[in-house]
Amino acid sequence: MKLEKLNDLYKQIATLTQGExxxxxxxxxxxxxxxxxxxxxxxxxxxxPFVGQAGKNLNEFLEILQIKREDLFITNVVKxxxxxxxxxxxxxxxxxxxxxxxxxxxxxxxxxxxIISPKIIVTLGNTxxxxxxxxxxxxxxxxxGQILEKDDLLIFPLYHPASIIYNQNLKETYxxxxxxxxxxxxxxxxx
Numbered sequence: 001m002k003l004e005k006l007n008d009l010y011k012q013i014a015t016l017t018q019g020e021x022x023x024x025x026x027x028x029x030x031x032x033x034x035x036x037x038x039x040x041x042x043x044x045x046x047x048x049p050f051v052g053q054a055g056k057n058l059n060e061f062l063e064i065l066q067i068k069r070e071d072l073f074i075t076n077v078v079k080x081x082x083x084x085x086x087x088x089x090x091x092x093x094x095x096x097x098x099x100x101x102x103x104x105x106x107x108x109x110x111x112x113x114x115i116i117s118p119k120i121i122v123t124l125g126n127t128x129x130x131x132x133x134x135x136x137x138x139x140x141x142x143x144x145g146q147i148l149e150k151d152d153l154l155i156f157p158l159y160h161p162a163s164i165i166y167n168q169n170l171k172e173t174y175x176x177x178x179x180x181x182x183x184x185x186x187x188x189x190x191x
Contacts, residue, residue: 002028024075033118038078057161125160145177
């Protein structure tokens with residue numbers, strides 16, 4: 001039933017976009033919903049969220065939490081690849097999604113959440129946090145590693161795993177937050 005509802009929902013994406021897109025994937029009965037920002041080139045190519053470098057980061061994330069990818073449902077706020085053209089190389093490079101792109105897909109994300117009905121939503125970075133919480137004033141720096149509630153859902157904001165690549169100072173904070181999440185999952189989600 002959930003899979004049918006998701007497939008019906010994902011048919012709407014084709015009408016919203018003119019390009020390539022990806023949908024959420026994973027266990028439709030997952031207790032943990034992971035929400036990223038938007039797909040990159042590898043995700044579009046392989047039609048799956050969090051593959052390539054993002055997948056490596058996700059694997060480290062899963063190892064620390066001692067859970068398997070099959071235990072999750074993974075999606076993104078924006079279902080298309082936000083990109084711009086590098087003036088020097090002429091190649092497409094990732095960019096943050098615009099507010100309009102986030103708005104375009106916000107109802108689809110809400111419906112994904114309703115269908116999956118997880119016990120906890122883990123947001124990765126500012127865009128997913130703001131979108132899931134429907135609050136553009138929130139910042140990951142202010143609320144990371146804390147349990148938030150929205151519409152009877154538990155939300156656990158994390159820095160995006162890739163952020164520690166660009167800012168090594170975040171690594172210890174990120175690992176501390178993952179250990180907090182591990183305790184929450186062990187207590188609240190799986191028992």
